[in-house]
Amino acid sequence: MFSQEFMRNALLAGTFVALACGVSGWFVVLRGQVFAGDALSHVAFPGALAAAAAGIDERAGLFAATVAMGAGIGVIGGRRLGGAAGGEHAAGPADDTTIGIVFTFILGLGVFFLTLFSRGSGGGAGIQAAHTLFGSIFGLTAGAALLAAGVALAVTLGTVLIARPLLFASVAPEVAAARGVPTRLLGVGFLVILGVVAAEASQVVGALLLLGLLAAPAGASQRLARSPFAGMGLSALMAVGAMWGGLVLSYAVPSLPPGSSIVAIAVVIYYAVRIIT
Amino acid sequence: MSTPAEVAAPTLTLNLAHDVGEVLEYHFMINALLAGGIVAVMAGLVGWLTVVRRETFAGHTLSLMAFPGASSALLIGVPVAWGYFVCCGAGALAIGRFSDRATGSFNEESVGIGMVQALALALGFLFLSLYSGVLGSLENLLFGNPLGVSDAQLTTLAIVAAVVVLALGVLARPLLFASVDPDVARARGVPVKALSAAFLLLLGLAVAATSQITGPLLVFALLVMPAATAQALTARPGLSLALTVLLGLAIVWLGMGLAYFSVYPAACFITGGAFVVYLLVRLLGATRRRLIARRLGPLAPPPVPEGVIA
Helix, strand or coil, rough: CCCCHHHHHHHHHHHHHHHHHHHHHHHHHCCHHHHHHHHHHHHHHHHHHHHHHHHHHHHHHHHHHHHHHHHHHHCCCHHHHHHCCCCCCCCCCCHHHHHHHHHHHHHHHHHHHHHHHHHHHHHHHHHHHHHHCCCCCCCCHHHHHHHHHHHHHHHHHHHHHHHHHHHHHHHHHHHHCCCCCCCCHHHHHHHHHHHHHHHHHHCCCCCCCCHHHHHHHHHHHHCCCCCHHHHHHHHHHHHHHHHHHHHHHHHCCCCCCCHHHHHHHHHHHHHHHHHHH | CCCHHHCCCCCCCCHHHHHHHHCCCHHHHHHHHHHHHHHHHHHHHHHHHHHHHHHHHHHHHHCCCHHHHHHEEEEEEEHHEEEEEEHHHHHHHHHCCCCCCCCCHHHHHHHHHHHHHHHHHHHHHHHHCCCCCCCCCHHHHHHHHHHHHCCCHHHHHHHHHHHHHHHHHHHHHHHHHHCCCCCHHHCCCCCCHHHHHHHHHHHHHHHHHHHHHHHHHHHHHHHHHHHHHHHHHCCCHHHHHHHHHHHHHHHHHHHHHHHHHHCCCCHHHHHHHHHHHHHHHHHHHHHHHHHHHHHHCCCCCCCCCCCCCC
Protein backbone atom coordinates (compact mmCIF):
# COMPACT_ATOMS: atom_id res chain seq x y z
CA MET A 1 0.00 0.00 0.00
CA PHE A 2 2.77 2.45 0.89
CA SER A 3 4.57 1.71 -2.36
CA GLN A 4 1.85 3.61 -4.24
CA GLU A 5 2.77 7.24 -4.60
CA PHE A 6 -0.85 8.49 -4.60
CA MET A 7 -1.40 6.71 -1.29
CA ARG A 8 1.67 8.30 0.33
CA ASN A 9 0.50 11.74 -0.85
CA ALA A 10 -2.99 11.09 0.45
CA LEU A 11 -1.71 9.97 3.86
CA LEU A 12 0.63 12.97 4.15
CA ALA A 13 -2.03 15.57 3.30
CA GLY A 14 -4.81 13.69 5.06
CA THR A 15 -2.99 13.36 8.38
CA PHE A 16 -2.26 17.04 8.76
CA VAL A 17 -5.64 18.18 7.46
CA ALA A 18 -7.33 15.85 9.95
CA LEU A 19 -5.12 17.26 12.72
CA ALA A 20 -6.19 20.81 11.83
CA CYS A 21 -9.85 19.76 11.64
CA GLY A 22 -9.70 18.00 14.99
CA VAL A 23 -8.11 20.90 16.86
CA SER A 24 -10.15 23.74 15.32
CA GLY A 25 -13.29 21.58 15.34
CA TRP A 26 -13.03 21.31 19.12
CA PHE A 27 -13.47 25.08 19.36
CA VAL A 28 -16.22 25.02 16.74
CA VAL A 29 -18.30 22.71 18.94
CA LEU A 30 -17.39 24.54 22.16
CA ARG A 31 -18.46 27.88 20.69
CA GLY A 32 -21.64 26.48 19.16
CA GLN A 33 -20.53 27.40 15.64
CA VAL A 34 -21.33 24.14 13.88
CA PHE A 35 -23.62 25.90 11.41
CA ALA A 36 -20.99 28.57 10.77
CA GLY A 37 -18.44 25.83 10.05
CA ASP A 38 -20.93 24.18 7.74
CA ALA A 39 -21.55 27.43 5.86
CA LEU A 40 -17.80 28.05 5.52
CA SER A 41 -17.27 24.62 4.02
CA HIS A 42 -20.06 24.99 1.46
CA VAL A 43 -18.73 28.38 0.40
CA ALA A 44 -15.57 26.64 -0.85
CA PHE A 45 -17.64 25.37 -3.76
CA PRO A 46 -18.55 28.71 -5.41
CA GLY A 47 -15.03 29.93 -4.61
CA ALA A 48 -13.41 27.16 -6.60
CA LEU A 49 -15.90 27.55 -9.45
CA ALA A 50 -15.35 31.31 -9.63
CA ALA A 51 -11.61 30.72 -9.90
CA ALA A 52 -12.19 28.11 -12.61
CA ALA A 53 -14.45 30.50 -14.52
CA ALA A 54 -11.82 33.24 -14.26
CA GLY A 55 -9.11 30.80 -15.35
CA ILE A 56 -6.90 31.05 -12.25
CA ASP A 57 -5.74 28.39 -9.78
CA GLU A 58 -8.72 26.79 -8.07
CA ARG A 59 -7.05 27.04 -4.65
CA ALA A 60 -6.87 30.84 -4.88
CA GLY A 61 -10.67 30.94 -5.18
CA LEU A 62 -11.11 28.38 -2.39
CA PHE A 63 -9.06 30.35 0.11
CA ALA A 64 -10.44 33.74 -0.90
CA ALA A 65 -14.05 32.58 -0.53
CA THR A 66 -13.74 30.75 2.79
CA VAL A 67 -11.52 33.33 4.49
CA ALA A 68 -13.78 36.18 3.34
CA MET A 69 -16.85 34.29 4.55
CA GLY A 70 -15.16 33.57 7.90
CA ALA A 71 -14.24 37.20 8.41
CA GLY A 72 -17.75 38.23 7.32
CA ILE A 73 -19.51 35.95 9.79
CA GLY A 74 -17.10 37.07 12.50
CA VAL A 75 -17.68 40.77 11.92
CA ILE A 76 -21.46 40.59 11.41
CA GLY A 77 -22.15 38.18 14.23
CA GLY A 78 -19.31 39.41 16.45
CA ARG A 79 -21.40 40.44 19.40
CA ARG A 80 -23.49 37.32 19.73
CA LEU A 81 -21.16 34.64 18.41
CA GLY A 82 -18.64 35.45 21.13
CA GLY A 83 -20.33 33.29 23.73
CA ALA A 84 -20.82 29.62 24.39
CA ALA A 85 -21.47 27.35 27.34
CA GLY A 86 -24.90 26.43 26.03
CA GLY A 87 -26.52 29.76 26.80
CA GLU A 88 -29.40 30.25 24.42
CA HIS A 89 -28.42 33.79 23.55
CA ALA A 90 -24.68 33.28 23.73
CA ALA A 91 -24.66 30.49 21.18
CA GLY A 92 -26.40 32.81 18.77
CA PRO A 93 -29.12 30.81 17.03
CA ALA A 94 -30.54 34.13 15.87
CA ASP A 95 -27.45 34.53 13.72
CA ASP A 96 -28.15 31.21 12.04
CA THR A 97 -30.75 32.95 9.89
CA THR A 98 -28.21 35.52 8.72
CA ILE A 99 -25.57 32.85 8.08
CA GLY A 100 -28.07 30.76 6.13
CA ILE A 101 -29.14 33.70 3.99
CA VAL A 102 -25.61 34.84 3.17
CA PHE A 103 -24.30 31.42 2.25
CA THR A 104 -27.35 30.63 0.14
CA PHE A 105 -26.68 33.81 -1.81
CA ILE A 106 -23.03 32.81 -2.30
CA LEU A 107 -24.10 29.33 -3.47
CA GLY A 108 -26.43 31.09 -5.90
CA LEU A 109 -23.36 32.86 -7.27
CA GLY A 110 -21.84 29.37 -7.54
CA VAL A 111 -24.64 28.32 -9.92
CA PHE A 112 -23.94 31.42 -11.94
CA PHE A 113 -20.22 30.61 -12.18
CA LEU A 114 -20.95 26.96 -12.98
CA THR A 115 -23.09 28.03 -15.94
CA LEU A 116 -20.51 30.60 -17.01
CA PHE A 117 -17.72 28.05 -16.74
CA SER A 118 -19.54 25.16 -18.43
CA ARG A 119 -20.37 27.36 -21.42
CA GLY A 120 -16.66 27.82 -21.96
CA SER A 121 -15.32 24.37 -21.17
CA GLY A 122 -17.66 21.69 -22.51
CA GLY A 123 -17.72 18.71 -20.14
CA GLY A 124 -14.98 19.80 -17.75
CA ALA A 125 -17.28 21.83 -15.52
CA GLY A 126 -19.23 18.90 -14.11
CA ILE A 127 -16.08 17.00 -13.16
CA GLN A 128 -14.59 20.14 -11.64
CA ALA A 129 -17.78 20.70 -9.63
CA ALA A 130 -17.81 17.10 -8.41
CA HIS A 131 -14.17 17.34 -7.29
CA THR A 132 -14.83 20.49 -5.31
CA LEU A 133 -17.96 19.07 -3.69
CA PHE A 134 -16.55 15.68 -2.75
CA GLY A 135 -12.79 16.13 -2.78
CA SER A 136 -10.21 14.04 -4.59
CA ILE A 137 -7.63 13.01 -2.04
CA PHE A 138 -6.33 10.15 -4.20
CA GLY A 139 -5.67 12.62 -7.00
CA LEU A 140 -3.23 14.88 -5.12
CA THR A 141 0.20 15.41 -6.63
CA ALA A 142 3.29 15.30 -4.38
CA GLY A 143 3.64 19.10 -4.48
CA ALA A 144 -0.02 19.70 -3.66
CA ALA A 145 0.12 17.19 -0.78
CA LEU A 146 3.21 18.83 0.69
CA LEU A 147 1.62 22.27 0.43
CA ALA A 148 -1.62 21.03 2.00
CA ALA A 149 0.30 19.43 4.87
CA GLY A 150 2.34 22.59 5.45
CA VAL A 151 -0.69 24.91 5.51
CA ALA A 152 -2.61 22.51 7.76
CA LEU A 153 0.31 22.31 10.20
CA ALA A 154 0.60 26.10 10.28
CA VAL A 155 -3.12 26.45 10.98
CA THR A 156 -2.95 23.86 13.76
CA LEU A 157 -0.06 25.70 15.39
CA GLY A 158 -1.94 28.98 15.02
CA THR A 159 -4.97 27.53 16.80
CA VAL A 160 -2.85 26.10 19.60
CA LEU A 161 -1.11 29.46 19.96
CA ILE A 162 -4.37 31.34 20.60
CA ALA A 163 -5.93 28.39 22.44
CA ARG A 164 -5.70 29.82 25.98
CA PRO A 165 -7.23 33.26 25.37
CA LEU A 166 -9.74 31.77 22.91
CA LEU A 167 -10.83 29.24 25.51
CA PHE A 168 -11.29 32.02 28.08
CA ALA A 169 -13.24 34.13 25.57
CA SER A 170 -15.40 31.16 24.58
CA VAL A 171 -16.36 29.96 28.05
CA ALA A 172 -16.81 33.30 29.83
CA PRO A 173 -16.89 36.11 27.23
CA GLU A 174 -17.96 38.86 29.64
CA VAL A 175 -15.30 38.05 32.22
CA ALA A 176 -12.66 37.70 29.52
CA ALA A 177 -13.60 41.07 28.03
CA ALA A 178 -13.44 42.65 31.49
CA ARG A 179 -9.97 41.18 31.98
CA GLY A 180 -8.81 42.84 28.77
CA VAL A 181 -8.93 39.82 26.45
CA PRO A 182 -9.79 41.05 22.92
CA THR A 183 -12.79 38.70 22.57
CA ARG A 184 -14.12 40.23 19.38
CA LEU A 185 -10.75 40.09 17.63
CA LEU A 186 -10.27 36.49 18.79
CA GLY A 187 -13.70 35.55 17.44
CA VAL A 188 -12.96 36.99 14.00
CA GLY A 189 -9.44 35.54 14.01
CA PHE A 190 -10.73 32.09 14.84
CA LEU A 191 -13.27 32.19 12.00
CA VAL A 192 -10.52 33.25 9.58
CA ILE A 193 -8.46 30.25 10.76
CA LEU A 194 -11.54 28.11 10.28
CA GLY A 195 -11.85 29.48 6.75
CA VAL A 196 -8.30 28.31 5.96
CA VAL A 197 -9.07 24.89 7.48
CA ALA A 198 -12.22 24.64 5.36
CA ALA A 199 -10.34 25.51 2.18
CA GLU A 200 -7.66 22.92 2.97
CA ALA A 201 -10.06 20.19 3.98
CA SER A 202 -12.41 20.71 1.06
CA GLN A 203 -9.56 19.59 -1.22
CA VAL A 204 -9.34 16.36 0.75
CA VAL A 205 -12.88 15.36 1.70
CA GLY A 206 -14.81 17.95 -0.33
CA ALA A 207 -16.94 20.97 0.47
CA LEU A 208 -20.04 18.92 1.27
CA LEU A 209 -18.46 16.26 3.50
CA LEU A 210 -16.07 18.41 5.53
CA LEU A 211 -18.51 19.03 8.38
CA GLY A 212 -18.24 15.37 9.44
CA LEU A 213 -14.49 15.66 9.97
CA LEU A 214 -14.85 19.02 11.73
CA ALA A 215 -17.69 18.25 14.15
CA ALA A 216 -17.76 14.47 14.74
CA PRO A 217 -14.39 13.96 16.52
CA ALA A 218 -14.89 17.21 18.44
CA GLY A 219 -18.41 16.30 19.51
CA ALA A 220 -17.25 12.88 20.67
CA SER A 221 -14.28 14.28 22.57
CA GLN A 222 -16.46 16.88 24.35
CA ARG A 223 -18.39 13.99 25.86
CA LEU A 224 -15.27 12.07 26.95
CA ALA A 225 -12.52 14.46 28.00
CA ARG A 226 -12.62 16.36 31.29
CA SER A 227 -9.97 19.01 30.66
CA PRO A 228 -9.89 21.34 27.64
CA PHE A 229 -6.42 20.48 26.39
CA ALA A 230 -6.99 16.75 26.77
CA GLY A 231 -10.21 17.27 24.80
CA MET A 232 -8.39 19.05 22.00
CA GLY A 233 -5.79 16.29 21.84
CA LEU A 234 -8.38 13.53 21.86
CA SER A 235 -10.37 15.29 19.14
CA ALA A 236 -7.27 15.56 16.94
CA LEU A 237 -6.42 11.92 17.62
CA MET A 238 -9.88 10.73 16.61
CA ALA A 239 -9.86 12.89 13.46
CA VAL A 240 -6.51 11.45 12.38
CA GLY A 241 -7.77 7.95 13.21
CA ALA A 242 -10.89 8.44 11.08
CA MET A 243 -8.72 9.75 8.24
CA TRP A 244 -6.32 6.77 8.32
CA GLY A 245 -9.16 4.29 8.70
CA GLY A 246 -11.06 5.83 5.79
CA LEU A 247 -8.03 5.93 3.50
CA VAL A 248 -7.12 2.30 4.20
CA LEU A 249 -10.74 1.20 3.78
CA SER A 250 -11.08 2.97 0.44
CA TYR A 251 -7.75 1.56 -0.71
CA ALA A 252 -8.95 -1.95 0.12
CA VAL A 253 -12.43 -1.47 -1.36
CA PRO A 254 -11.98 0.67 -4.49
CA SER A 255 -15.70 1.28 -5.02
CA LEU A 256 -15.85 3.16 -1.69
CA PRO A 257 -15.05 6.85 -2.29
CA PRO A 258 -12.49 8.06 0.30
CA GLY A 259 -14.54 11.12 1.32
CA SER A 260 -17.47 8.87 2.22
CA SER A 261 -15.50 6.34 4.23
CA ILE A 262 -13.53 8.99 6.19
CA VAL A 263 -16.66 10.87 7.20
CA ALA A 264 -18.63 7.68 7.86
CA ILE A 265 -15.94 6.43 10.27
CA ALA A 266 -15.87 9.78 12.06
CA VAL A 267 -19.64 9.77 12.47
CA VAL A 268 -19.66 6.14 13.66
CA ILE A 269 -17.08 7.10 16.33
CA TYR A 270 -19.35 9.94 17.43
CA TYR A 271 -22.41 7.70 17.74
CA ALA A 272 -20.42 5.01 19.55
CA VAL A 273 -19.24 7.58 22.12
CA ARG A 274 -22.77 8.97 22.41
CA ILE A 275 -24.13 5.53 23.21
CA ILE A 276 -21.39 4.75 25.76
CA THR A 277 -21.64 8.02 27.69
CA MET B 1 -44.26 19.41 -25.29
CA SER B 2 -41.54 21.92 -26.00
CA THR B 3 -38.44 21.97 -23.87
CA PRO B 4 -36.39 25.06 -23.17
CA ALA B 5 -33.76 23.89 -25.66
CA GLU B 6 -36.24 23.85 -28.54
CA VAL B 7 -37.30 27.44 -28.03
CA ALA B 8 -35.37 29.60 -30.44
CA ALA B 9 -33.32 31.99 -28.28
CA PRO B 10 -36.03 34.23 -26.88
CA THR B 11 -35.19 37.87 -26.38
CA LEU B 12 -36.63 40.34 -23.96
CA THR B 13 -38.45 43.19 -25.71
CA LEU B 14 -39.70 46.48 -24.31
CA ASN B 15 -43.30 45.32 -24.71
CA LEU B 16 -44.04 43.64 -21.37
CA ALA B 17 -47.44 42.29 -22.45
CA HIS B 18 -45.85 40.63 -25.47
CA ASP B 19 -43.11 39.07 -23.34
CA VAL B 20 -45.56 37.68 -20.81
CA GLY B 21 -47.72 36.37 -23.62
CA GLU B 22 -44.74 34.60 -25.17
CA VAL B 23 -43.80 32.99 -21.85
CA LEU B 24 -47.34 31.72 -21.30
CA GLU B 25 -47.50 30.12 -24.74
CA TYR B 26 -45.43 27.16 -23.63
CA HIS B 27 -46.77 24.27 -21.62
CA PHE B 28 -43.47 23.78 -19.76
CA MET B 29 -43.50 27.42 -18.67
CA ILE B 30 -47.08 27.16 -17.36
CA ASN B 31 -46.10 24.05 -15.40
CA ALA B 32 -43.00 25.81 -14.06
CA LEU B 33 -44.95 28.87 -12.96
CA LEU B 34 -47.66 26.77 -11.30
CA ALA B 35 -45.09 24.60 -9.50
CA GLY B 36 -43.15 27.69 -8.45
CA GLY B 37 -46.31 29.30 -7.09
CA ILE B 38 -47.31 26.20 -5.11
CA VAL B 39 -43.83 25.85 -3.65
CA ALA B 40 -43.51 29.56 -2.84
CA VAL B 41 -46.71 29.55 -0.78
CA MET B 42 -45.84 26.33 1.11
CA ALA B 43 -42.18 27.25 1.67
CA GLY B 44 -43.20 30.72 2.83
CA LEU B 45 -45.60 29.40 5.48
CA VAL B 46 -43.23 26.68 6.74
CA GLY B 47 -40.20 28.96 6.48
CA TRP B 48 -41.88 31.67 8.54
CA LEU B 49 -42.14 29.25 11.45
CA THR B 50 -38.62 27.96 10.78
CA VAL B 51 -37.23 31.46 11.29
CA VAL B 52 -39.34 31.99 14.42
CA ARG B 53 -38.18 28.63 15.81
CA ARG B 54 -34.57 29.34 14.74
CA GLU B 55 -34.29 25.98 13.02
CA THR B 56 -32.41 27.14 9.94
CA PHE B 57 -29.61 24.63 10.52
CA ALA B 58 -32.16 21.81 10.66
CA GLY B 59 -33.75 23.17 7.49
CA HIS B 60 -30.41 23.24 5.71
CA THR B 61 -29.58 19.70 6.81
CA LEU B 62 -32.98 18.47 5.62
CA SER B 63 -32.41 20.12 2.27
CA LEU B 64 -29.17 18.17 1.85
CA MET B 65 -31.15 14.96 2.48
CA ALA B 66 -32.33 15.43 -1.09
CA PHE B 67 -28.86 14.39 -2.19
CA PRO B 68 -28.83 10.82 -0.80
CA GLY B 69 -32.50 10.76 -1.77
CA ALA B 70 -31.80 11.45 -5.41
CA SER B 71 -28.77 9.19 -5.67
CA SER B 72 -30.44 6.22 -3.93
CA ALA B 73 -33.50 6.63 -6.16
CA LEU B 74 -31.25 6.56 -9.22
CA LEU B 75 -29.47 3.50 -7.86
CA ILE B 76 -32.60 1.41 -7.33
CA GLY B 77 -34.43 2.90 -10.30
CA VAL B 78 -37.44 4.71 -8.81
CA PRO B 79 -38.50 8.32 -9.56
CA VAL B 80 -36.11 10.84 -7.99
CA ALA B 81 -38.95 12.72 -6.28
CA TRP B 82 -39.77 9.61 -4.20
CA GLY B 83 -36.21 9.50 -2.95
CA TYR B 84 -36.43 13.19 -2.03
CA PHE B 85 -39.56 12.74 0.06
CA VAL B 86 -38.52 9.47 1.76
CA CYS B 87 -35.03 10.71 2.70
CA CYS B 88 -36.24 14.13 3.89
CA GLY B 89 -38.85 12.41 6.05
CA ALA B 90 -36.27 10.03 7.51
CA GLY B 91 -33.90 12.95 8.11
CA ALA B 92 -36.63 14.85 9.95
CA LEU B 93 -37.22 11.88 12.26
CA ALA B 94 -33.46 11.53 12.89
CA ILE B 95 -33.07 15.22 13.71
CA GLY B 96 -36.16 15.08 15.91
CA ARG B 97 -34.28 12.75 18.21
CA PHE B 98 -31.70 15.47 18.88
CA SER B 99 -33.90 18.53 19.11
CA ASP B 100 -35.09 18.13 22.68
CA ARG B 101 -34.13 21.55 23.93
CA ALA B 102 -35.28 20.89 27.46
CA THR B 103 -32.41 18.53 28.25
CA GLY B 104 -29.68 19.01 25.66
CA SER B 105 -27.74 22.24 25.34
CA PHE B 106 -27.74 24.14 22.06
CA ASN B 107 -24.22 22.92 21.25
CA GLU B 108 -25.22 19.31 21.72
CA GLU B 109 -28.23 19.80 19.47
CA SER B 110 -26.27 21.41 16.63
CA VAL B 111 -23.59 18.69 16.73
CA GLY B 112 -26.37 16.09 16.53
CA ILE B 113 -27.89 17.80 13.49
CA GLY B 114 -24.45 18.12 11.91
CA MET B 115 -23.86 14.38 12.33
CA VAL B 116 -27.14 13.52 10.58
CA GLN B 117 -26.03 15.77 7.71
CA ALA B 118 -22.51 14.31 7.49
CA LEU B 119 -23.76 10.73 7.47
CA ALA B 120 -26.44 11.48 4.86
CA LEU B 121 -23.97 13.17 2.53
CA ALA B 122 -21.40 10.38 2.92
CA LEU B 123 -24.10 7.86 2.00
CA GLY B 124 -25.25 10.04 -0.91
CA PHE B 125 -21.76 10.20 -2.32
CA LEU B 126 -21.39 6.43 -1.91
CA PHE B 127 -24.65 5.78 -3.80
CA LEU B 128 -23.59 8.19 -6.50
CA SER B 129 -20.30 6.39 -7.07
CA LEU B 130 -22.00 2.98 -7.00
CA TYR B 131 -24.45 4.20 -9.63
CA SER B 132 -22.67 3.43 -12.85
CA GLY B 133 -25.38 4.55 -15.28
CA VAL B 134 -25.51 7.87 -17.03
CA LEU B 135 -25.92 10.61 -14.49
CA GLY B 136 -28.21 13.41 -15.52
CA SER B 137 -26.51 16.75 -15.29
CA LEU B 138 -24.98 17.40 -11.89
CA GLU B 139 -26.33 20.91 -12.14
CA ASN B 140 -29.92 19.62 -12.19
CA LEU B 141 -29.27 17.41 -9.18
CA LEU B 142 -27.75 20.28 -7.24
CA PHE B 143 -29.69 23.27 -8.40
CA GLY B 144 -33.04 21.93 -9.58
CA ASN B 145 -34.72 22.14 -12.93
CA PRO B 146 -37.94 24.13 -12.56
CA LEU B 147 -38.40 24.44 -16.33
CA GLY B 148 -38.66 20.65 -16.61
CA VAL B 149 -41.60 19.97 -14.26
CA SER B 150 -43.92 17.31 -15.71
CA ASP B 151 -47.70 17.12 -15.21
CA ALA B 152 -47.28 14.18 -12.83
CA GLN B 153 -44.70 16.06 -10.75
CA LEU B 154 -47.01 19.04 -10.62
CA THR B 155 -49.81 16.86 -9.23
CA THR B 156 -47.48 15.42 -6.58
CA LEU B 157 -46.33 18.90 -5.59
CA ALA B 158 -49.93 20.11 -5.29
CA ILE B 159 -50.92 17.14 -3.08
CA VAL B 160 -47.88 17.52 -0.81
CA ALA B 161 -48.44 21.27 -0.52
CA ALA B 162 -52.10 20.76 0.35
CA VAL B 163 -51.21 18.24 3.07
CA VAL B 164 -48.49 20.50 4.54
CA VAL B 165 -50.62 23.65 4.54
CA LEU B 166 -53.61 21.80 6.01
CA ALA B 167 -51.47 20.27 8.78
CA LEU B 168 -49.95 23.68 9.53
CA GLY B 169 -53.42 25.18 9.75
CA VAL B 170 -54.53 22.54 12.26
CA LEU B 171 -51.36 22.85 14.37
CA ALA B 172 -50.91 26.61 13.99
CA ARG B 173 -52.00 27.88 17.40
CA PRO B 174 -50.29 25.33 19.70
CA LEU B 175 -47.24 25.31 17.42
CA LEU B 176 -46.83 29.08 17.62
CA PHE B 177 -47.28 28.94 21.40
CA ALA B 178 -44.69 26.15 21.71
CA SER B 179 -42.29 28.01 19.40
CA VAL B 180 -42.48 31.37 21.15
CA ASP B 181 -42.41 30.19 24.75
CA PRO B 182 -41.75 26.44 25.09
CA ASP B 183 -41.51 26.47 28.90
CA VAL B 184 -44.88 28.14 29.50
CA ALA B 185 -46.45 26.02 26.76
CA ARG B 186 -45.20 22.85 28.43
CA ALA B 187 -46.54 23.98 31.78
CA ARG B 188 -49.94 24.58 30.18
CA GLY B 189 -49.98 20.99 28.91
CA VAL B 190 -49.06 21.62 25.26
CA PRO B 191 -47.17 18.56 23.89
CA VAL B 192 -44.08 20.58 22.94
CA LYS B 193 -41.91 17.62 21.99
CA ALA B 194 -44.51 15.98 19.75
CA LEU B 195 -45.21 19.32 18.07
CA SER B 196 -41.52 19.85 17.47
CA ALA B 197 -41.21 16.43 15.78
CA ALA B 198 -44.33 17.09 13.71
CA PHE B 199 -42.99 20.45 12.57
CA LEU B 200 -39.68 18.89 11.51
CA LEU B 201 -41.62 16.37 9.43
CA LEU B 202 -43.57 19.18 7.73
CA LEU B 203 -40.30 21.04 7.20
CA GLY B 204 -38.85 17.91 5.57
CA LEU B 205 -41.79 17.63 3.17
CA ALA B 206 -41.66 21.34 2.30
CA VAL B 207 -37.91 21.20 1.72
CA ALA B 208 -38.18 18.12 -0.51
CA ALA B 209 -40.78 19.90 -2.64
CA THR B 210 -38.80 23.14 -2.76
CA SER B 211 -35.66 21.23 -3.82
CA GLN B 212 -37.35 20.39 -7.09
CA ILE B 213 -37.64 24.08 -7.95
CA THR B 214 -34.45 25.58 -6.57
CA GLY B 215 -32.28 22.49 -6.04
CA PRO B 216 -31.27 21.22 -2.59
CA LEU B 217 -28.54 23.80 -2.06
CA LEU B 218 -30.70 26.87 -2.63
CA VAL B 219 -33.98 26.05 -0.82
CA PHE B 220 -33.30 28.88 1.65
CA ALA B 221 -34.02 31.34 -1.16
CA LEU B 222 -37.72 30.48 -0.78
CA LEU B 223 -37.74 28.98 2.72
CA VAL B 224 -35.83 31.51 4.80
CA MET B 225 -35.17 34.70 2.83
CA PRO B 226 -38.80 35.87 2.29
CA ALA B 227 -39.68 35.01 5.90
CA ALA B 228 -36.66 36.83 7.34
CA THR B 229 -37.39 39.84 5.13
CA ALA B 230 -41.03 39.99 6.21
CA GLN B 231 -40.15 39.58 9.88
CA ALA B 232 -37.66 42.43 9.62
CA LEU B 233 -40.39 44.62 8.10
CA THR B 234 -43.18 44.08 10.60
CA ALA B 235 -43.66 42.55 14.03
CA ARG B 236 -47.31 41.65 13.47
CA PRO B 237 -47.56 37.88 12.86
CA GLY B 238 -50.51 37.93 10.43
CA LEU B 239 -49.12 40.73 8.32
CA SER B 240 -45.60 39.29 8.12
CA LEU B 241 -47.00 35.87 7.20
CA ALA B 242 -48.96 37.41 4.32
CA LEU B 243 -45.91 39.45 3.26
CA THR B 244 -43.77 36.28 3.28
CA VAL B 245 -46.11 34.52 0.85
CA LEU B 246 -46.43 37.57 -1.43
CA LEU B 247 -42.66 38.10 -1.52
CA GLY B 248 -42.06 34.41 -2.28
CA LEU B 249 -44.56 34.43 -5.15
CA ALA B 250 -43.13 37.62 -6.66
CA ILE B 251 -39.55 36.36 -6.42
CA VAL B 252 -40.31 32.95 -7.92
CA TRP B 253 -42.36 34.22 -10.85
CA LEU B 254 -40.00 37.07 -11.69
CA GLY B 255 -37.01 34.72 -11.43
CA MET B 256 -38.58 32.16 -13.75
CA GLY B 257 -39.62 34.84 -16.21
CA LEU B 258 -36.08 36.22 -16.34
CA ALA B 259 -34.58 32.73 -16.61
CA TYR B 260 -36.72 32.09 -19.68
CA PHE B 261 -35.02 34.98 -21.46
CA SER B 262 -31.48 34.10 -20.36
CA VAL B 263 -28.98 31.25 -20.37
CA TYR B 264 -28.65 31.19 -16.58
CA PRO B 265 -30.75 28.84 -14.41
CA ALA B 266 -33.85 30.13 -12.61
CA ALA B 267 -32.28 29.33 -9.23
CA CYS B 268 -29.72 32.08 -9.88
CA PHE B 269 -32.36 34.76 -10.34
CA ILE B 270 -34.56 33.49 -7.50
CA THR B 271 -31.67 33.46 -5.01
CA GLY B 272 -30.27 36.78 -6.19
CA GLY B 273 -33.65 38.50 -6.12
CA ALA B 274 -34.54 37.20 -2.66
CA PHE B 275 -31.15 38.25 -1.30
CA VAL B 276 -31.29 41.77 -2.75
CA VAL B 277 -34.76 42.35 -1.25
CA TYR B 278 -33.57 41.07 2.14
CA LEU B 279 -30.47 43.26 2.06
CA LEU B 280 -32.43 46.38 1.10
CA VAL B 281 -34.94 45.84 3.91
CA ARG B 282 -32.19 45.30 6.49
CA LEU B 283 -30.24 48.38 5.36
CA LEU B 284 -33.35 50.57 5.35
CA GLY B 285 -34.28 49.30 8.81
CA ALA B 286 -30.82 50.04 10.20
CA THR B 287 -30.80 53.54 8.69
CA ARG B 288 -34.26 54.30 10.08
CA ARG B 289 -33.29 53.15 13.58
CA ARG B 290 -30.18 55.31 13.48
CA LEU B 291 -32.20 58.37 12.39
CA ILE B 292 -34.75 57.83 15.16
CA ALA B 293 -32.00 57.39 17.72
CA ARG B 294 -30.34 60.62 16.59
CA ARG B 295 -33.60 62.60 16.76
CA LEU B 296 -34.46 61.37 20.23
CA GLY B 297 -30.99 62.10 21.57
CA PRO B 298 -28.97 60.30 24.23
CA LEU B 299 -31.94 59.74 26.55
CA ALA B 300 -33.75 57.65 23.95
CA PRO B 301 -34.89 54.18 24.97
CA PRO B 302 -33.00 51.31 23.33
CA PRO B 303 -34.28 50.55 19.82
CA VAL B 304 -37.05 47.97 19.63
CA PRO B 305 -35.60 44.68 18.39
CA GLU B 306 -36.87 43.88 14.94
CA GLY B 307 -38.64 40.72 13.91
CA VAL B 308 -41.50 39.07 15.77
CA ILE B 309 -39.56 37.21 18.41
CA ALA B 310 -36.05 37.14 17.00
